[in-house]
Amino acid sequence: MPELPEVETVRRGLADTIVGRRIDRVEVGRERTVRRTSKQALIDGLTGVSIMEVQRRGKYLLAPLDSGYWMMVHLRMSGRLLVAAAGTERPPHTHVALTFGPDELWFVDPRTFGEVVVYDPERAAEEMPELAKLGVDPVVDRFDRTVLARALAGTSRPVKTVLLDQHRIAGLGNIYTDEVLHRARVRFDRPASALRPVEITRLSKAIVEVLSAAIEAGGSTLVDTQYVDVAGRTGEFQHQHLVYGRQDEGCLTCEKAVIRRSTVGGRSTFYCPRCQR
DNA sequence: AAACAAACCTGTGCGC
């Protein structure tokens, strides 16, 4: 579900609510959510501790704690973080609840792919090996056509597959790759290494522009309203989607062709056969 | 290296 703009929106919501505050109670209702360590490890790692800051890298939320440890949250497909008044009825699938005085932070996740973990930053290489493998984050890191060219180099895989590869670029998911490729007028199945310099330039600009606009809009909430921010508000960027989920509808860019749906790497892919070459 | 499928889960929407 959540891609970079949604995770960034959640990050900002946490920064405005629970950062700097002490956790006085930790409840874990589902072991699977803390599978990397254990229920007791999460309780011990968070009780009585303050969250000093919330950072984001790709789709990972990383929060340094005043204990010297860090908390990592990944929402995967259906995870949500919600801040609400303590005592409010918790939604179904609330697997972790942190109490901060009068407020609570809930990790809600129907599909249970998401996870919450407290780890030792000194041992991040062993405990959180995927973090070191993350590629460039187009919002946090310097990102331009040179950086993108490097990320796309050396592979003839479809450009969409490469954009989705978190080891090369961290943060793009299925919605935003399609939106970015459309705005850059590049077909999803072009071999990454075959893009011309002018196309790489367009693509790098599209990545920054789409992600910025999507963050500005608070992310995308699809018809199932799965994604909401920490206050339960929906995003609004779905109204600016030009291709995602629009198969058989007219292209809003050329107003002539019809948006098509295809599959790449097992993921639904939406594109305009006329605009994207 | 790369392409694919399966796996992890639950919910929803659709055709019949």
Place this chain on the structure above:
DNA sequence: TGCGCACAGGTTTGTT
């Protein structure tokens, strides 16, 4: 109404 199936924003793992 109910049933079965396809499909879903992510990532890892195993198989050709």
